Amino acid sequence: FFFEPDHFCPFNPTGGGAIPAIAATVTLTLWAFLGLESGTVPAEDVDDAARTIPRATLLGTLIAAAIYILCTVAIMGIVAPAELASSTAPFADAAGRIWGSWGRWIIGAGAAISCFGALNGWILISGQVPRAAALDGLLPRRFSTLGPRGSPTFGVLFSSGVATVLIAMNYTRGLVAAFTFLILLATLATLLPYLFVSMTGLVHALRDHREARTEGADEGETRRALARMIVSTLAFAFSVVAVIGAGQGTVYWGFLLLVAGIPVYAAMRWRSGPDA
Numbered sequence: 001f002f003f004e005p006d007h008f009c010p011f012n013p014t015g016g017g018a019i020p021a022i023a024a025t026v027t028l029t030l031w032a033f034l035g036l037e038s039g040t041v042p043a044e045d046v047d048d049a050a051r052t053i054p055r056a057t058l059l060g061t062l063i064a065a066a067i068y069i070l071c072t073v074a075i076m077g078i079v080a081p082a083e084l085a086s087s088t089a090p091f092a093d094a095a096g097r098i099w100g101s102w103g104r105w106i107i108g109a110g111a112a113i114s115c116f117g118a119l120n121g122w123i124l125i126s127g128q129v130p131r132a133a134a135l136d137g138l139l140p141r142r143f144s145t146l147g148p149r150g151s152p153t154f155g156v157l158f159s160s161g162v163a164t165v166l167i168a169m170n171y172t173r174g175l176v177a178a179f180t181f182l183i184l185l186a187t188l189a190t191l192l193p194y195l196f197v198s199m200t201g202l203v204h205a206l207r208d209h210r211e212a213r214t215e216g217a218d219e220g221e222t223r224r225a226l227a228r229m230i231v232s233t234l235a236f237a238f239s240v241v242a243v244i245g246a247g248q249g250t251v252y253w254g255f256l257l258l259v260a261g262i263p264v265y266a267a268m269r270w271r272s273g274p275d276a
Helices: 018-033 036-040 049-078 081-086 090-099 101-135 153-169 175-214 219-245 248-272
Strands: none
Touching: 018 049, 018 175, 018 219, 036 049, 049 081, 049 090, 081 090, 090 101, 101 153, 153 175, 175 219, 175 248
16 A cells, blocks of 8 residues: 555666666675575584585575565665665664554664674674684684683674774764675675685586596486586676675775785694694
């Protein structure tokens, strides 16, 4: 009853080409799905992890995609494009149009609860990822140590401190602009391992395809290797488009942060000795 189809015209309000608009949208959309890879973190504690984690990851992504698309279309149809572009709480704005001011407060409270829940999970992950790198000898050993309750306390505090500094440095941009910059930067950082993993998948698929053909494997094995080659190639192309969509400024700062890690990596290799 509150949906306005006219809000979707023109479909590309930027006035530019469709490809740059899609590239920018891809990067922002990918942010909403970041975290799906963290399903692999508790692999040691999951029954039949090789089967359970891929199924849970794919199913969870499909369910989330359906919810995101439905919610996004609904918000765009309820809130006018000009208002939506500057809105800091689009779901609350949509609720306000339907139910009035009390609807804004209820949706706002729900959003705050959701944010705190997501933040709790991200803080826990922010300690586990550096710990895994430290156990591999890629970060100082301090990141791998566990506190009295079995949590990587130093990694959590360090990661949270860096995030706080980044937020403080970009607060003058305004709430929406600072948030957009940070999510683009976070997405760009995640895209780097995506690029390497997709190319690694392609290399493995090419090897398996060659072995299947030379060893006379059944047709099904050859087709599976070919399918993995196609998926890996598409994943690599998608990651490249998402990097482009992050924008020049984000890529610039992302590259500087990447370079800042090189001295740490060099120091770790030097401390490991010549036999590392």
